Amino acid sequence: MTRDESLTLLTKPHATTTFNNLPRRRLLDAAGSALMQLLQWLIMLLLAVVAATLLVRALPIIQQVGVFELLRSESWHPMAGQFGLAPFIAGSVAVTTVAMAMCVIPAILCGVYMAEYTSTRTRTWLKPLIDLLVGIPSVVYGLWGILFVIPLIRNQIGPAVDSTLGWMSPFFRQTNPSGYGVLAAGFVLALMSFPLIVAVTEEVMRSVPQQMRESLLALGATRWETTKCIVRHAALPGVLAAVVLGFSRAFGETLAVMMVVGNVPRAPTSIFDGAYPLPALIANNYSEMMSVPLYDSALMMAALFLLVVVLSFNVLARLVINRLTNRGGTL
Amino acid sequence: MYSLAVQNLNVWYGGQQALKNITVDFPERRISAIIGPSGCGKSTLLKSLNRLLELNESVRVEGRVLLDGEDIYAPGVDVVEVRSRIGLLAQKPFPLPMSIFDNVAYGLRLQGRNKREIAEIVEAQLQAVGLWDEVKDRLKAPATGLSGGQQQRLCLARTLAVRPEILLCDESTASLDPISARGIEELLAALRTHYTVIMVTHDIEQARRLADFVIFMWLGELIEQAPAGDFFDAPAAELTQAYLARRIG
Numbered sequence: 001m002t003r004d005e006s007l008t009l010l011t012k013p014h015a016t017t018t019f020n021n022l023p024r025r026r027l028l029d030a031a032g033s034a035l036m037q038l039l040q041w042l043i044m045l046l047l048a049v050v051a052a053t054l055l056v057r058a059l060p061i062i063q064q065v066g067v068f069e070l071l072r073s074e075s076w077h078p079m080a081g082q083f084g085l086a087p088f089i090a091g092s093v094a095v096t097t098v099a100m101a102m103c104v105i106p107a108i109l110c111g112v113y114m115a116e117y118t119s120t121r122t123r124t125w126l127k128p129l130i131d132l133l134v135g136i137p138s139v140v141y142g143l144w145g146i147l148f149v150i151p152l153i154r155n156q157i158g159p160a161v162d163s164t165l166g167w168m169s170p171f172f173r174q175t176n177p178s179g180y181g182v183l184a185a186g187f188v189l190a191l192m193s194f195p196l197i198v199a200v201t202e203e204v205m206r207s208v209p210q211q212m213r214e215s216l217l218a219l220g221a222t223r224w225e226t227t228k229c230i231v232r233h234a235a236l237p238g239v240l241a242a243v244v245l246g247f248s249r250a251f252g253e254t255l256a257v258m259m260v261v262g263n264v265p266r267a268p269t270s271i272f273d274g275a276y277p278l279p280a281l282i283a284n285n286y287s288e289m290m291s292v293p294l295y296d297s298a299l300m301m302a303a304l305f306l307l308v309v310v311l312s313f314n315v316l317a318r319l320v321i322n323r324l325t326n327r328g329g330t331l
Numbered sequence: 332m333y334s335l336a337v338q339n340l341n342v343w344y345g346g347q348q349a350l351k352n353i354t355v356d357f358p359e360r361r362i363s364a365i366i367g368p369s370g371c372g373k374s375t376l377l378k379s380l381n382r383l384l385e386l387n388e389s390v391r392v393e394g395r396v397l398l399d400g401e402d403i404y405a406p407g408v409d410v411v412e413v414r415s416r417i418g419l420l421a422q423k424p425f426p427l428p429m430s431i432f433d434n435v436a437y438g439l440r441l442q443g444r445n446k447r448e449i450a451e452i453v454e455a456q457l458q459a460v461g462l463w464d465e466v467k468d469r470l471k472a473p474a475t476g477l478s479g480g481q482q483q484r485l486c487l488a489r490t491l492a493v494r495p496e497i498l499l500c501d502e503s504t505a506s507l508d509p510i511s512a513r514g515i516e517e518l519l520a521a522l523r524t525h526y527t528v529i530m531v532t533h534d535i536e537q538a539r540r541l542a543d544f545v546i547f548m549w550l551g552e553l554i555e556q557a558p559a560g561d562f563f564d565a566p567a568a569e570l571t572q573a574y575l576a577r578r579i580g
Contacts (some may be wrong), residue, residue: 119388120388209425210386211421211423211425212425212427212428213386214383214386214419214421215419215421215425215427215486216427216437217383217386217414218381218383218414218418218419218421218490219414219415219418219437219438219441219489219490219493220411220412220414220415220438220441220442220493221411221437221438221441222411225441229427229437233427233428233429234428
């Protein structure tokens with residue numbers, strides 16, 4: 001093409017109409033958005049269907065006993081028709097609280113450290129390692145709990161805590177010499193949530209623009225002051241989301257907990273007590289004792305409760321996060 | 332007072348040399364403009380002056396940058412102190428994600444000043460950059476809601492509030508509309524007698540309007556440094572003549 005020809009091409013009006021594939025492109029565009037919209041609604045539908053199924057199956061016992069009675073009652077005697085879920089709820093709350101108390105702050109600090117302090121070289125091997133920890137199957141964590149954590153609690157931690165803190169509060173008394181219990185489950189859950197919170201925190205911190213770091217440092221802020229400001233004003237919503245993810249994982253984790261928690265249907269009063277969190281209850285008993293009237297319905301109720309708690313926790317977190325984001329990061 | 336000088340500065344990004352043996356003396360209480368085409372090392376030179384360059388791990392620096400006769404790259408130098416003495420106004424305005432007031436107050440709080448003092452300085456500083464009347468009723472509003480030009484003036488107020496001795500400006504008007512850019516330029520001109528200002532610009536006309544002293548760089552090398560009058564009227568180096576005549580660049 002000569003220069004003159006190329007110039008004529010440039011000046012020729014409505015050059016695009018010479019391409020007649022526009023209808024096809026429009027169609028693809030429309031089909032693409034329709035498909036993605038459909039998938040999005042399917043996901044919403046999935047949630048609705050799961051919730052509806054649980055509700056329908058739990059309805060018999062709700063109608064007979066009532067939601068509040070079920071959640072409040074402490075007596076779990078399926079043969080006698082008593083299905084109090086309170087001990088299991090207490091078990092879930094206990095193990096999750098212990099787990100979160102152990103892992104949230106170290107995990108956030110670790111994520112912040114990885115994002116702000118480590119060199120690129122360290123990060124290139126540390127980050128895949130953390131991601132790998134997120135992906136380890138829970139049964140492996142459970143086994144490790146049995147082989148390592150339980151003997152440790154039984155022989156070292158238990159006696160030590162009992163003799164130092166035990167006389168101050170029944171909460172720290174070694175009531176259970178086996179080692180299986182809330183502390184063991186909390187420890188294993190903490191280990192499982194830890195890498196998740198670290199990975200998300202790191203991700204969130206890295207997504208803060210480099211210019212914010214430069215601006216703060218240029219104002220004469222130290223590294224710690226810079227990091228603090230970034231966490232407080234830019235990364236806090238994301239860090240909160242990381243904690244909620246960790247919580248959801250801990251609250252819903254079944255297998256690893258089941259292996260180390262002792263499965264005792266009684267509300268724990270000490271961190272060494274055996275407990276029986278809701279997911280473990282469902283997994284252990286569903287399809288086993290279905291001949292007992294209302295048993296299946298009670299388990300569905302437990303599942304529904306789990307779903308509602310995790311869902312409302314997430315919604316609550318989302319509200320807080322939105323509020324934070326709208327206020328430019330300050331509470 | 333507060334003089335800044337560079338001696339035999341070499342900077343590498345990984346294996347690539349970005350600055351080659353730069354030696355320059357920035358006159359105090361004057362505006363020095365560093366000009367040159369994209370990629371010639373102007374921003375690298377500027378960021379080496381307050382050690383922000385070392386945020387990039389692949390960077391290696393050799394040579395000396397003397398602030399009042401003391402090398403800021405010497406071992407044992409407190410980099411935080413260096414940075415609080417040398418302020419930076421970035422290329423793109425970046426308001427911190429907090430309120431307008433807190434943006435200016437942040438550096439003052441780090442210095443441990445009391446509340447009353449902070450309020451006074453913030454107001455004075457916002458007045459100085461001509462932003463006070465526009466924002467005095469919404470000091471608590473997020474700074475991100477300001478326009479680009481307002482944001483850059485806020486950033487200037489924030490930088491000056493901590494009372495640096497030297498002000499670095501990295502193409503600070505490049506991302507602004509012409510009127511806002513003019514506003515920033517006027518502010519810089521007004522600062523001339525109080526601060527040592529070192530600005531990077533790729534706008535020759537801006538350098539002509541503002542600078543007292545001009546440094547021309549080309550591919551990592553310092554080609555010419557001269558008082559603005561001499562530089563623009565009678566450039567010595569052939570490359571400078573070609574650049575000013577817009578034959579290269």
